[in-house]
Amino acid sequence: MNDLSEVREGMDVLNAGGKKIGTVKSVKMGDPEAVTPEGQTQERGGIVNFLSGAFSTDDVDDERAERLLRLGYVEVDGTGIGNNFYEAADAVDRVDDDGVHLNVTRD
Numbered sequence: 586m587n588d589l590s591e592v593r594e595g596m597d598v599l600n601a602g603g604k605k606i607g608t609v610k611s612v613k614m615g616d617p618e619a620v621t622p623e624g625q626t627q628e629r630g631g632i633v634n635f636l637s638g639a640f641s642t643d644d645v646d647d648e649r650a651e652r653l654l655r656l657g658y659v660e661v662d663g664t665g666i667g668n669n670f671y672e673a674a675d676a677v678d679r680v681d682d683d684g685v686h687l688n689v690t691r692d
Contacts, residue, residue: 589614589657589674597684598661598672600691607663607670609685615657615674645671659685 589612596609645653657674670691678688 588680589659589677591680592659592677592685596680598659599684599686601678601686601688602690603686605664605684606687606691607661607668609659610662610669611660613654613658613660615655617655619651619654 592609592612594609594611597605598607598609600606653671653673658671659674659677661670661672663669672687672689672691676687676689678686680686
């Protein structure tokens, strides 16, 4: 897993084949204690409300949201309208001058 501290907003995001698939919209460092199986009480009304506020897309279910919060993630502004997505830190292969290289073949 790569160190997300190297990732910056606006960097190109490339899939495992080297194709640009978007740009970094935001980065969230991981917190292994962010979510426990029992849940945590947050000021905004519990873990469910926290998770729904953290991810603005309907395609991130609670289990995936919890994983993303624990590992850290990159929010990608994908090419095309409505193609924003989240990749967990373990999907980042490396970060260099060309951008953020993922180890997945997402188009």
